[in-house]
Structures are given as structure tokens and as C-alpha cells.
Amino acid sequence: MHRNKLAASLVGLLFIPIAGVSHAQSTSSSNTSSPGTTSQDNASTGSQNLNDQSPPSSAPSANGAKQLQTVMVTGSAIPRIDLETPSPVTMISAQDIQRSGxxxxxxxxxxxxxxxxxxxxNSFPGALAVGASGISMRGLTVDSTLVLVDGKRVADFAGADDGERSFVDLNTLPLAAVDHIEVxxxxxxxxxxxxxxxxxxxxILKSSYQGVQLTADVGDSQRGGGFTKKGTLLAGTGDLNKDGYNLYVSLQVETDQSIQAMSRPFPFNTNDLSSIGGTNPNVPSSNGSIYGAVxxxxxxxxxILTGLPTADGVWQPLRPCGSNSTLVTNDPNNPGAYCSQNISGQYSEVQPKSNQFGLYSRLTFKINDSTKAYVSASMSQYQSWAQEGSLAQIQSTTPTNTTGIVLxxxxxxxxxxxxxxxxxxxxDALISYAFQGLPQMQNTSNHNARLVGDISGTLAGWNYDASLSLNHTWLSTEALGYLNYNALYNAVVNGTYNFVNPGANSQAELNSLAPPLNTLATSxxxxxxxxxxxxxxxxxGGTSALALGGQFRYEAQNYPEINPNNEYQNRNVVQAAGHRTVAGVYFExxxxxxxxxxxxxxxxxDHYSDVGNNFSPKLGLKWKPLDWLALRGTYSKGFRxxxxxxxxxxxxxxxxxxxPPASYIAAHGDDSYVQHTGVGELSVGxxxxxxxxxxxxxxxxxLQPTSWLSASLDYYQIKKTSVISDPNWGLAINNYFSGLTLPAGFTVTPNRPDPNYPDMMPTPAVLTAPYVNANWLKTNGVDLDLQTHVKFDNGIQWESDLSGTEIFNWEQxxxxGQVYQFVGYQAPYVLSAGTGTPRLRGAWSNTLIYGPATVTMTARYTSGMLMVSQDVGVLPVPGSCLSTNPDGLPFPNSCWTGSFTDVDLTGSYDINRHVTVTASIFNLFNRLPPFDPANYAGLNYNPGFAQSGIVGRFFNLGVKVKF
Structure with missing residues (x-):
């Protein structure tokens, strides 16, 4: 791996496929909006180039003279005529949204x-934030990108990414009422x-709407599964200028069926990769089958937890293997016979079943010529039913190690x-076993209710805006298929569960082994x-302006423990509770x-009632030496x-x-005690x-050298200090086995000693340590945006949008002596399912318009990565390949997961001014995702950047009707 030079990177970006979004612009007129809010009273639905320096349309004043309209752009609290600010802003218009499909x-x-x-x-069924989705700009995690609605904050998801990072759930923001999005x-x-x-x-949501619009869509995957139905309603009445009011409602519903892993080709339907040189975890010493092995x-x-196989004993099936398994008799590491069952494939989903519902309403009043007010109310719900790809296993490493359990x-x-x-x-019988009828699942239902009141106007020469927002979310989570250790112990020693004939067990017996876990969280x-x-x-150069503002808000979150006292096996423990007030004042x-x-x-x-004070300044400059050339730059401080x-x-x-280290394994004779090693990691607040x-x-x-071509290139650099991080688990494990002092704040709860070697140091069962403000991280890179818009004499229009981001460095x-470079690696691995940090991402969109027909083709590209992450203490050395073969060598040999290019085709045709038909083909070339055995969110693929690959070619048909 090597770092590309800047010049080569920029040239490369011009030829890779990158997202069809317009340069920043605002298409509306108002000078009384709150910071970052764009009013759309006279909004156009078309796309206008940010670099077009012609002012917004003018409107007559009271004396008949023309006055230039001003707009608000995200990142500024001052209305402006020039749409281009010192900061880079991208606008995704309603037109862009429609063309994306x-x-x-x-x-x-x-x-x-x-x-x-x-x-x-959305597609990681084992995530602590399952059923939620968040954006992470610059790779700084979901908690460092602020999401606003109409320039105002919204409540965080009641849960957290990886049990620690708060974020706004994008699934609770229906698209039907969106006018445009500014990034x-x-x-x-x-x-x-x-x-x-x-x-x-x-x-930015629509500020007003008149008429009725209905849409209906259906879609399905060519490879099977994922059938979707969508419908929207947008209805409004009242002209703000003529009637003095406008009222509209927006409704969106969507249902998506699940996609089962077994409906996808190898190697994305199994965790057994032995046929291509990888490992097979479906063995008695790792994962049991429903047929059992003893x-x-x-x-x-x-x-009963200290079982060790006798010297002459071998595995044998507890009952005959079924048709969904394979009898194995030639495994030197597991002598005897056993049933190898592809449980991960049989119980995995690459897309969970989900339902989405969103209702938004807004009533706007024109109080007088200079004052208006609105009240909006919204309610959304996102439900998800996610299978985690496993059955309840008798073998577990945390919190009670049952890998040596016996009958x-x-x-x-x-x-x-x-x-x-x-x-x-x-x-006694050492047992390997998976419980038939106890698939592990997480069912979630996330609700978001929000009420906003706003008044804006002009008073004594000041344009003012005042708003009050009330936002409450609640998240119900049900976890199924997690064994209660005490119930398991009692079933084993009392014989109340029939392992030989699992069909003879009643549902009551199954429920007693794995009672449903429930919790209700709020924010x-x-x-x-x-x-x-x-x-x-x-x-x-013109008239200077000043903006002043203030905010007072109350934040609260409560996430009750879903696994109290750590009673359930392999179930993460998460809890949080707190509230605070925040008071802030600002100027521009x-x-x-x-x-x-x-x-x-x-x-x-800002003053926080729990963590103190902070001041964040920013300076921005924009220099336009030529009509077609502008230079811009900013310097700012921030905090989280x-x-x-x-x-x-x-x-x-x-x-x-x-x-464990090779020496530790050898000292224990490579027995089962060291073959099943897992450690609990307890991060405390x-x-x-x-x-x-x-x-x-x-x-x-x-640059805008011509009216039909514009481009921008922006360099960014961000350095974070006092980064809040998990404790360094890898260092603690290494120190433990090396006999060194544990890092400050760490404690170790040891496992039982090895029965074969009771006097030797036991393996660690649980590591406990608090979150820390760890040193620093730094990232830099460039963003490229290129737009063309050409009208031909034959009436055809061609629009092309190229945008991309290259990361030069991402290090922490x-x-x-522990500065790790993550760009181009599947790192940081402990972050959000090990999605990694690709060097390049981008998209190239081309649209042809001819009369009532519009066709858009968009190619999206994500570069490949090395499956290495130094933040994981994988022995023998950190930074080893995350995926290995049975001999411990990199698997695949290159330790590389390839790039992914996805091409989408969308189109629409206006039958008349009332009816439009739409069609989309996502993943036009039906490309499979890159092989990624190191990712732990998907079955041998990376759902973070290649979910469309596992879904496959997907067809969508729709109709839009306007009255």
C-alpha cells in the first residue's frame, strides 16, 4: 500500500465513477430564517449551479423597484445574495433525489x-443499533456528523452505535416531505x-404545498427476496399570500421483505470456506449443530464446565445427521464423526424485514407582510425483524465459558x-450442540414524535426567528434465542431438556432456556x-451584516439494561441514563x-451542565479574482x-x-481449554x-470557465484531540499474557484454571476499564465536484455530475509509539462492524432529458482495502491479516478485499401533466460484492459499502399522480 500523490489522485478521480448531486445552492427566498434554515416560499424545484454567480431572482418592492432576494445557506446565519460561501456545501435537490431512485x-x-x-x-443484524442507520462524514463516526431538520436539532436514536456513540437515526426521517438536502x-x-x-x-422540508400527489412503487430482486412496496401521499391547501395560510400533510409507508443468505451464491451463503482454502467453523470444537456431537x-x-475429552474418546453424533447437514469422519482436529451444519447460512439474512411509516404536517400562517409563523408535527416509526445468523449454542465463551460443558x-x-x-x-459426555427452535433474533420498533412552532419576521430593522421544538423518541427491543445460563445449567444437571430428541421438548421448555429479553429506551x-x-x-465590496443567536435545550436519554446481571450468554450488556441542559450563544x-x-x-x-464550557470560533475567506475563478478557505474549532x-x-x-500466544498454547498441550478463547470487554462510563x-x-x-461547466476542488484537514475511545483491549490482553502490568484503569476477571494444568495462569474471562480521552486522530483529503449541463439543438439535454472524495491520511x-494508519485498511476494526476506511469513494451520474422522458445512469465506486487493522490485538502481532486459513496464514493470500462499482439506471416519463411513470434498475450489471471474510457484519461481504451487491439486480416500478 502506498499513498497516492495529490496530482495523481485528482487525475484518478476524474476517471472513476462518483454521486450525482448538485453543487450547493438554495432555491428560495427569505431573510428571516434561523441559522441554516432555507425557506421555500418561492422555491424552484430545479437545480441551479452554485458557481453560477448570477443573483437569485428579484422581486418587486412596495414602491415597484426590483429587490434582490436573499437566501440562507447551511453553515451561515446571515442571508446572502451570493449562494457560494467560504465553506464547501453540496445541495441535493428534489430533482437529484428523484433521479437517484x-x-x-x-x-x-x-x-x-x-x-x-x-x-x-441497516443490514447488520447483530449490531447494538440494529434497525437504525447513520451517516459518518470524513470517517469520524456517526457521532461527529450533525443532522438537522430545517436547521434545527432532532433527538438522537435512543440506542447507540456499538453501545457508545449517539447519532440521529436516518430511518425516522421520511423522504416524502423533503424539499432538498444541504450537506x-x-x-x-x-x-x-x-x-x-x-x-x-x-x-429541508417543504414549507408549503398545494394540491394532491400520490406515488406507488413496487420492487423485487432478480436473485430473490427483498420484495418492497412503497406509497406516499402529499396533499395541501391554501395560498399563503392570497389566503394567509397553507396546510399540508405528507404520508410515507414502505415495507421491505427479508433476503435470506441461502438465496445468494457461494461464498455469501455459508461460513464454511474450506473448499477454497479457508476455515470451517462448523465443527464440534467451534460451532455445534442441531444434531449434536458428544x-x-x-x-x-x-x-460440569471443566470437561476434557478422554485420551481414547472420539466425537460421535448425538443423533443421525439430517439432510441439512453433512456427516464428517475425516477431520484430524476433531477425530471421530460429527454433523457439519451451515447454521450461519441457514439462519442469516442479508436484509432484514422492515416497515417504515412517516407522517408530517405543517400549518403556516401569514400574520402580516413581514411576519409569518408555522406549526409542524411529525410521527415516524421504523420496525425491523433481524435474524442474527445463529442458533442458541450450548458452547459460549462469555460471560460464562461453557465450551467445556458436559452432560x-x-x-x-x-x-x-x-x-x-x-x-x-x-x-460424562463433552457436548457440542445448537438448540433447534431457538434462532437468535433482534426485533426493534423505533418511534419519533416531534412538534415545532416557529415565528419569523422583521422588527426594527432586524430579521428575527424564534422557535420551540419538542422531540421524543422511544425504542422497544426484543432479543430472542439467548440462553439463560442458570436455566441451561439446571436443564443439563436435571435432564429436563431432551438433547437426543429435541422435537420432544415443549415450547415451554424452550422458552425457559431462552426467555425473551425486552427493554424500552427513550431519548x-x-x-x-x-x-x-x-x-x-x-x-x-458591499454591506456588512451581523447575526446573533442563542439556544437553550434539554437532552435526556435512558437505555435500561436488557441483560441485567449478565445472566444471558453471548448477549451484550448496555445501559445508559442521563440528562443535561445546554445553553449556547453565537454570533456571525x-x-x-x-x-x-x-x-x-x-x-x-456553550455551557453544558455536566461537562462544562466550550468556545468554538471560525474564520472563512472567499476571494474571487476573476469572474470564473474563486478561492475559498476556512479555519475552525469544534467539539463533541x-x-x-x-x-x-x-x-x-x-x-x-x-x-493466546504460541508459548501459552504449547504449555497447555493445545488442549480444548486454549482452543476456545474469548474475552468479555466491559467498558464503563x-x-x-x-x-x-x-x-x-x-x-x-x-471554477466556472463556461456557462455549461463548473468544478470545485476542496482540501480538508481535521485533527481531533481528547478522542473518547474504548480502552485498548488488545494491549491489555498482550500485557496479561506477557506478565506485564495492565494499562491504567484495567482489571481482569480470570476464567477457571485449565483442569489439565490447574496451577497455570488462567485465561482472562472479562476485562473491565473506563472509556478514556485517548490522544488524537487526524485525517485529510480532497473533495472533487464537476458539473456539466449541455442543451443540444434537437431538444436533448445532457447533465453530468461527477463527485468524489479521496482520503490521504486517517491515523490515530x-x-x-502507537500511531496507526487506517486509510486503505479494514480499520479501525472495532468500529461499526469493521467496515474499514476506503481511500476513494465517489459517483458519476449522467442524465439525458428529451421532452417528457428523463433517463439517468449513475455509477458508484468504493476502492478496495487491505484486511488489516492495527487497533486489534490479534496475536502473534497487531496488524496481522484479520482473516486466516487453518494454518494461520492470510486468507486470501493477498489479504485484500477488492473495489466495488455499482451502476444504477433510473428513468421517468410524463404521460401528461398529471401522471408520471418511473422505473429503476439498481445494480444494473448484477455485480456481487467483493469477497470479505474479515467483515463481521455480513456473511463474507461488507454491507457498509457493498450492500447493493448482495441484493443484486433490483427492479422497481412506480407511478406518480398529481391533482
């Missing part, structure tokens, strides 16, 4: 090139406060154990926002120093306050496999955590 905000936003490492997909690719804490480190996504064993001191030859009542075939010889955000702006004095001063030079200065002071999942009253528990701090720099050039310090 996407029906959800999540799919739309996660397709932009700036979304990278840490992005959260600020720059730090913006100077106006918006916390979380706006990597950028801001501002979802071998004679001995135990220590009557402890005792004598039950607690003194009878011979009918489940133990060796009971007559008074021998709240209530905010009062006040802002005002005023023109000041004339400067050589814009000075057109010269006709060609603009300076913009802003700053915000610790989430409630990282502060004092919180904890997050997960488990990870590891390999720390009340002394400090906010993360950031410093951001952008510098860009904007984990302590002295």
Missing part, C-alpha cells in the same frame, strides 16, 4: 462520497455547537442421564432557538471587504460532548475471540471524560 433518506445520504468509515447500515462538508461548531466536527446534514470426558471436582452421566436425582450415551460406563431533545440578523455598514459577522474578497467570522459559547453512553452511569459489554476537541482547515478552488494515536 432512492426512497429513503438513509440510502440517499450514505451514497455520498464523503460518507466513509463508521457509517452505519456542509466543513466544521460548524461555531454556529451549531457540539457534533458538527466532520460536517452538517441539513434536511465424546467421553472427565471433569474436575464435579464441575453428567448421573442426573441430580441419581438416575442415569438418558442424554449421555456413555452413562452406562459412568462417563428527548427540547430546544428554544432565537436568532436575528441585521445589516450594518457599507464596505467597498460577514464583511465584503472588497468586491472580490469576503471575510466571515463566527463563534459560539461525551454521550450519555460514555459518561458515569453507563456500561457496555461485548465479547471478542482472541488467540467515566464521569471525568472531557469533550473531544477538533481543529479543521479547508481550502478550495471553484493509541499511546506513545
Amino acid at each position: 432512492f426512497s429513503t433518506v438513509s440510502d440517499l445520504l450514505r451514497s455520498i462520497s464523503a460518507d466513509n468509515s463508521g457509517s452505519l447500515p 456542509l462538508k466543513d466544521g460548524a461548531s461555531s454556529l451549531y455547537g457540539a457534533d458538527a466536527i466532520a460536517g452538517v446534514v441539513n434536511i 465424546r467421553p470426558a472427565t471433569i474436575s471436582n464435579g464441575d 453428567p452421566w448421573q442426573l441430580a436425582n441419581g438416575q442415569l442421564n438418558p442424554n449421555d450415551p456413555f452413562a452406562a460406563q459412568q462417563q 428527548d431533545l427540547h430546544a428554544l432557538d432565537l436568532s436575528a440578523n441585521h445589516e450594518l455598514w457599507d464596505l467597498p 459577522f460577514d464583511a465584503p471587504i472588497l468586491e472580490s474578497l469576503e471575510a466571515d467570522l463566527s463563534g459560539r459559547f 460532548a461525551p454521550s450519555f453512553f460514555q459518561l458515569g452511569d453507563s456500561l457496555s459489554y461485548g465479547g471478542t475471540p482472541y488467540t 467515566s464521569p471525568v471524560l472531557k469533550p473531544e476537541k477538533s481543529t479543521s482547515i479547508t481550502f478550495g478552488v471553484v 494515536s493509541y499511546g506513545p
Whole structure:
């Protein structure tokens, strides 16, 4: 791997496929909006180039003179005529949304090139945030990108990514009421406060609507599964200028059926990769089958968890293998016979079943010529039913290690154990087993209710805006198929569960082994926002302006523990509770120093009731030496306050496999004690955590040499300090086995000693440590946007949009001498299912318009990665290939997962002014995703960047009717 030179990178970006989105623009007129809010009273639905320096359309004043209209652009609190700000902003218009073919905000936003490492997909059934989706700009995780609706904050998802990172769930933001979306690719804490480190996504909803619009869509995958039905309603009445009011409602419903892994080709339908040189975990020493496998064993001191196979004993099936398994008799590592069953393939989904519902309503009043007010209310629900790809396994490493569990030859009542075939010889049976009828699942239902009241106008020369928003979310989670250890122990020693004939067990017995786990989590955000702006004095380049604003908000989150007292096997433990108040004030001063030079200065002071104070300044400059050339740049400070999942009253528990050192394995004779090694990782909240701090720099050039061609190239650099991180688990494990002092704050709960070697140091069962403000991370790169729009004499129009992001560096310090480079690697691996940090992402969209017909082809590209991550303490050395073959060598040999290019084709035809038909073919060439055995969110593929590959060619037909 090597770092591309900048010149080569830019040339390369011109020839890769990259997202069809327009340059930043705002198409509406208002000068009384709150920061970052764009009013659409006179909005056009068309796309206008940001670099087009012609002013917005003018409107007559009271005396009949023409006045230029001003607009608000995300990242500024001052209305402006020139749509191009010192910060890079991308606008995704309603037209762009329609041409993309996407029906959800999540799919739309996660397709932009700036979304990278840490992005959260819907398709990871084992995620702690299953059923939710988040955007991660610049690869700085979902908690460093601020998501706004109409320039106002919304409540976080009641859960958290990886049990620690709070974010706004994109699934609760229906697309039907969206007018356009503005994406600020720059730090913006100077106006918006916390979380706006990597950028801001501002979802602008329609301010008014008249008429009725209905849409209906159906879609299906060529490979099978995923059938979808969608419908929207948009209806409104009242002309704001004539009637003094407008009322509209928007409704969106969607259902998506699941896609089963077994309907996809090898190797995406199994975890058995032995046929191509990989490993097969479907063996008794790793994963059991529903047919079970047993071998004679001995135990220590009557402890059924200490089973060790006898020297002459071999595996044998507990009952005959069924048609969905294979009898194996030639495995040297598992002598004897056993049933190998592809449980992961049989119980995995590459897309969970889901339902989405969204209702939005807005009533706007024109109080007088200079004052208007609106009230909006919304309610959304997103439901997901996700199979995790496994059955409840008797073998588990956390929190109680049951890999050595046996069926005792004598039950607690003194009878011979009918489940133990060796009971007559008074021998216990080491057992490997998966419980038929207990698939592991997570069912979630996330609700979001929001009420907003806003009034804006002009008073004494000041344009003002005041709003009150009330937002409450609640998330119900049901986890199924997790064994209760005490119930399992009782079933084994009392013989109440029939292992030989599982069909004889009642549903009550199954329920007693794995009772459903339920929790109800909530989050709240209530905010009062006040802002005002005023023109000041004339400067050589125009009139300067000042904006002032303030915000007071209340935040709260409560996530009750779903696995109290860690009673359930292999179930993550997460809990969080807290509330706080935040008060912030900000200013922005814009000075057109010269006709060609603009300076913009802003700053915000925030007081948090739990983590103290912060001030974030920002300076932006834009210089336009020529009509067709502009240079822009910014320097800013930002911050992110610790989430409630990282502060004092919180904890997050997960488990990870590891390999002990070769010397430790050899000292234990490579017995079963060291063959099944996993450790629990318990991160606990720390009340002394400090906010993360950031410093951001952008510098860009904007070119528009002709009316039909425009381009921009922006460099960015972000450095975070006091990064809130998990403890360094890998270092702690290495130190433990090396006999070194554990890192500060760590404690170890040891496992039982090895029965064969009771005097030797046991393996670690649970590592416990608090979250820490770990050193720093730094990333830099470039964004490229290129647009063309050509009209031919024959009436055909051609529009082309090329955009892409290349990351030069993404590195993080984990302590002295531990600076890890992550760009181009499947790293950081512990972050959001190991999606990795691809160097290049982008898309190229081409649209042909002829009369009533519009056709768009978009190609999206994500570069490949090396399956290496130094943040994982994988022995023998950190930075080894994350995927290995049975000999411990890299698998595949290159340790590389390839790039992925996806091509979508969408089209529409206006039958008349009332009816439009639409059609889309996603993944036009039916490409499979790159092979990625290291990813732990998908079955040998990476759902973070290649989900469309596993779905396959997908057809969608729709109709839109307007009245």
C-alpha cells in the first residue's frame, strides 16, 4: 500500500465513477430564517449551479423597484445574495433525489462520497443499533456528523452505535416531505455547537404545498427476496399570500421483505470456506449443530464446565445427521464423526424485514407582510425483524465459558442421564450442540414524535426567528434465542431438556432456556432557538451584516439494561441514563471587504451542565479574482460532548475471540481449554471524560470557465484531540499474557484454571476499564465536484455530475509509539462492524432529458482495502491479516478485499401533466460484492459499502399522480 500523490489522485478521480448531486445552492427566498434554515416560499424545484454567480431572482418592492432576494445557506446565519460561501456545501435537490431512485433518506445520504468509515447500515443484524442507520462524514463516526431538520436539532436514536456513540437515526426521517438536502462538508461548531466536527446534514422540508400527489412503487430482486412496496401521499391547501395560510400533510409507508443468505451464491451463503482454502467453523470444537456431537470426558471436582475429552474418546453424533447437514469422519482436529451444519447460512439474512411509516404536517400562517409563523408535527416509526445468523449454542465463551460443558452421566436425582450415551460406563459426555427452535433474533420498533412552532419576521430593522421544538423518541427491543445460563445449567444437571430428541421438548421448555429479553429506551431533545440578523455598514465590496443567536435545550436519554446481571450468554450488556441542559450563544459577522474578497467570522459559547464550557470560533475567506475563478478557505474549532453512553452511569459489554500466544498454547498441550478463547470487554462510563476537541482547515478552488461547466476542488484537514475511545483491549490482553502490568484503569476477571494444568495462569474471562480521552486522530483529503449541463439543438439535454472524495491520511494515536494508519485498511476494526476506511469513494451520474422522458445512469465506486487493522490485538502481532486459513496464514493470500462499482439506471416519463411513470434498475450489471471474510457484519461481504451487491439486480416500478 502506498499513498497516492495529490496530482495523481485528482487525475484518478476524474476517471472513476462518483454521486450525482448538485453543487450547493438554495432555491428560495427569505431573510428571516434561523441559522441554516432555507425557506421555500418561492422555491424552484430545479437545480441551479452554485458557481453560477448570477443573483437569485428579484422581486418587486412596495414602491415597484426590483429587490434582490436573499437566501440562507447551511453553515451561515446571515442571508446572502451570493449562494457560494467560504465553506464547501453540496445541495441535493428534489430533482437529484428523484433521479437517484432512492426512497429513503438513509440510502440517499450514505451514497455520498464523503460518507466513509463508521457509517452505519441497516443490514447488520447483530449490531447494538440494529434497525437504525447513520451517516459518518470524513470517517469520524456517526457521532461527529450533525443532522438537522430545517436547521434545527432532532433527538438522537435512543440506542447507540456499538453501545457508545449517539447519532440521529436516518430511518425516522421520511423522504416524502423533503424539499432538498444541504450537506456542509466543513466544521460548524461555531454556529451549531457540539457534533458538527466532520460536517452538517441539513434536511429541508417543504414549507408549503398545494394540491394532491400520490406515488406507488413496487420492487423485487432478480436473485430473490427483498420484495418492497412503497406509497406516499402529499396533499395541501391554501395560498399563503392570497389566503394567509397553507396546510399540508405528507404520508410515507414502505415495507421491505427479508433476503435470506441461502438465496445468494457461494461464498455469501455459508461460513464454511474450506473448499477454497479457508476455515470451517462448523465443527464440534467451534460451532455445534442441531444434531449434536458428544465424546467421553472427565471433569474436575464435579464441575460440569471443566470437561476434557478422554485420551481414547472420539466425537460421535448425538443423533443421525439430517439432510441439512453433512456427516464428517475425516477431520484430524476433531477425530471421530460429527454433523457439519451451515447454521450461519441457514439462519442469516442479508436484509432484514422492515416497515417504515412517516407522517408530517405543517400549518403556516401569514400574520402580516413581514411576519409569518408555522406549526409542524411529525410521527415516524421504523420496525425491523433481524435474524442474527445463529442458533442458541450450548458452547459460549462469555460471560460464562461453557465450551467445556458436559452432560453428567448421573442426573441430580441419581438416575442415569438418558442424554449421555456413555452413562452406562459412568462417563460424562463433552457436548457440542445448537438448540433447534431457538434462532437468535433482534426485533426493534423505533418511534419519533416531534412538534415545532416557529415565528419569523422583521422588527426594527432586524430579521428575527424564534422557535420551540419538542422531540421524543422511544425504542422497544426484543432479543430472542439467548440462553439463560442458570436455566441451561439446571436443564443439563436435571435432564429436563431432551438433547437426543429435541422435537420432544415443549415450547415451554424452550422458552425457559431462552426467555425473551425486552427493554424500552427513550431519548428527548427540547430546544428554544432565537436568532436575528441585521445589516450594518457599507464596505467597498458591499454591506456588512451581523447575526446573533442563542439556544437553550434539554437532552435526556435512558437505555435500561436488557441483560441485567449478565445472566444471558453471548448477549451484550448496555445501559445508559442521563440528562443535561445546554445553553449556547453565537454570533456571525460577514464583511465584503472588497468586491472580490469576503471575510466571515463566527463563534459560539456553550455551557453544558455536566461537562462544562466550550468556545468554538471560525474564520472563512472567499476571494474571487476573476469572474470564473474563486478561492475559498476556512479555519475552525469544534467539539463533541461525551454521550450519555460514555459518561458515569453507563456500561457496555461485548465479547471478542482472541488467540493466546504460541508459548501459552504449547504449555497447555493445545488442549480444548486454549482452543476456545474469548474475552468479555466491559467498558464503563467515566464521569471525568472531557469533550473531544477538533481543529479543521479547508481550502478550495471553484471554477466556472463556461456557462455549461463548473468544478470545485476542496482540501480538508481535521485533527481531533481528547478522542473518547474504548480502552485498548488488545494491549491489555498482550500485557496479561506477557506478565506485564495492565494499562491504567484495567482489571481482569480470570476464567477457571485449565483442569489439565490447574496451577497455570488462567485465561482472562472479562476485562473491565473506563472509556478514556485517548490522544488524537487526524485525517485529510480532497473533495472533487464537476458539473456539466449541455442543451443540444434537437431538444436533448445532457447533465453530468461527477463527485468524489479521496482520503490521504486517517491515523490515530493509541499511546506513545502507537500511531496507526487506517486509510486503505479494514480499520479501525472495532468500529461499526469493521467496515474499514476506503481511500476513494465517489459517483458519476449522467442524465439525458428529451421532452417528457428523463433517463439517468449513475455509477458508484468504493476502492478496495487491505484486511488489516492495527487497533486489534490479534496475536502473534497487531496488524496481522484479520482473516486466516487453518494454518494461520492470510486468507486470501493477498489479504485484500477488492473495489466495488455499482451502476444504477433510473428513468421517468410524463404521460401528461398529471401522471408520471418511473422505473429503476439498481445494480444494473448484477455485480456481487467483493469477497470479505474479515467483515463481521455480513456473511463474507461488507454491507457498509457493498450492500447493493448482495441484493443484486433490483427492479422497481412506480407511478406518480398529481391533482
